[in-house]
Amino acid sequence: MTVRGRPRGFDADAALDRAVEVFWRQGYEGASLADLTEAMGINRTSMYAAFGNKEELFHRAVARYAEADMAYARQALAEPTAYEVIESFLRANADALTRADRPSGCLSVQGGLAEGGDSGRVAKFLADSRLAGERELARRLARAVEEGDLPAGTDPHALARYVMVVSEGNAVHAAAGVPRADLHATVDIALQAIPRSHAGAG
Incomplete structure (x- = not known):
């Protein structure tokens, strides 16, 4: 069985920027995996492969926010x-x-x-x-x-x-x-x- 990988042309930074906005608007608890993957344009398998679980993704998003927005x-x-x-x-x-x-x-x-x-x-x-x-x-x-x-x-x-x-x-x-x-x-x-x-x- 072949596991779907990242979509062609996947831009990790752009996907992370979209995750930042979801977490920012909805908070950690309010942001569902469906909200995140839809905004990021990837499926759950791709999200886990690229960023880990939801908490790890949030840590990455906060680091991205600190680097760019702060x-x-x-x-x-x-x-x-x-x-x-x-x-x-x-x-x-x-x-x-x-x-x-x-x-x-x-x-x-x-x-x-x-x-x-x-x-x-x-x-x-x-x-x-x-x-x-x-x-x-x-x-x-x-x-x-x-x-x-x-x-x-x-x-x-x-x-x-x-x-x-x-x-x-x-x-x-x-x-x-x-x-x-x-x-x-x-x-x-x-x-x-x-x-x-x-x-x-x-």
């Missing part, structure tokens, strides 16, 4: 001051959450909101992914403290957590239909709480 987060870390790092991240985040060509909100926030039969593994995986980004931001802010860009005594971990709370809160509101301008208004207020050194404040 590139702005890595770019923000290269800004010269802590304030610019945070502003760049939050502004780009607000824009990304409300792109016309993508689902509203954030895959890494919405993907695991519903508990299901996976014993919380997916929710924990997403939480760990978000915490990894938070730790990376905290390292950049710690450098800013050392360089005198942030006031002495600033807790870089607490500040990074604050920034992520703002971005994740905006993600929830964006998914509920809050428009981009309102998200940026929230960013305006959030930025007022960012500590700045005497030198940087001028």
